Amino acid sequence: MQEDLDHETYMARAFQWAAKGYSDGGCPIGGILVKNDTGRVLGQGHNGLVQEGNPIVHGEMAAMRDAGRMPNRHDTTMYTTLQPCFMCAGTIVQFGIPRVVIGDVVNASSDETIRFMRGKGLEVVVMDPRTSEAAHACVELVAKFRSEKPEQWMEDWGGGPNPALTPG
Numbered sequence: 001m002q003e004d005l006d007h008e009t010y011m012a013r014a015f016q017w018a019a020k021g022y023s024d025g026g027c028p029i030g031g032i033l034v035k036n037d038t039g040r041v042l043g044q045g046h047n048g049l050v051q052e053g054n055p056i057v058h059g060e061m062a063a064m065r066d067a068g069r070m071p072n073r074h075d076t077t078m079y080t081t082l083q084p085c086f087m088c089a090g091t092i093v094q095f096g097i098p099r100v101v102i103g104d105v106v107n108a109s110s111d112e113t114i115r116f117m118r119g120k121g122l123e124v125v126v127m128d129p130r131t132s133e134a135a136h137a138c139v140e141l142v143a144k145f146r147s148e149k150p151e152q153w154m155e156d157w158g159g160g161p162n163p164a165l166t167p168g
Contacts, residue, residue, distance in 0.1 A: 010041075010101070011103045011127060012133070012134040013044070014030040014032045014081050018141060021051070027047035028081070029046060029058060029156075030045070030047075031078060033073070034078075034079065036077055037075055042076065043062075043067025044062075047062070049152070055155070059082070061091065073096055074096050074098065077097070079100075081104060082104045083102050084113050085157065085158075089116055093117060098123060100117060100122060102126050103129075103135045106139045106143070107142040107143060
C-alpha cells in the first residue's frame with residue numbers, strides 16, 4: 001500500500017463534496033475512493049438523503065457508486081468526512097478496502113465502527129482537527145448542520161433507537 005498519499009489534500013476534496021451536499025440542503029458528508037498506487041480518484045460523492053430521497057446513499061456509498069464496477073478495491077483508500085456508520089463500515093469491509101481516513105469522529109456517537117473496522121484488519125486513520133484544516137472543517141460543518149437540522153441528522157442515522165427493540 002502506498003504510504004505517501006496526501007491525506008490533507010484528499011480530505012479537503014471529500015470536504016468539498018460534503019459542503020456541496022450541505023449547500024444543496026442535505027447532510028454534509030462526503031467520500032472519496034482513491035487508488036493507492038497512483039493516487040487517482042476512482043469515485044467521489046456526497047450524502048444523498050435529501051437530494052435523491054435515498055437513505056442509503058451516504059458519502060461513502062456515493063463514492064463507491066461513482067467508482068463503479070472493478071474486480072476489487074484491495075488497493076484503495078476511502079476518505080470520509082465523518083466516521084462511517086455501520087452500513088458504510090460494513091460495505092468498506094465487505095469490499096476489502098484496506099484503509100479508511102476519517103475527518104470527523106467528534107460528531108459520532110461512539111467509536112464502535114472504528115473498532116469494528118480495525119478488528120477486521122483495516123488501517124483506520126483518524127485525522128486530528130487540531131492539526132488538520134480539512135478535518136477541522138469537517139467537524140465544524142457537521143456540528144453546524146446538527147444544530148440547524150437535528151431532525152434531518154437523526155433521520156440520516158436511522159431515526160435513533162427503535163423503542164420496540166429496547167429492553168425495558
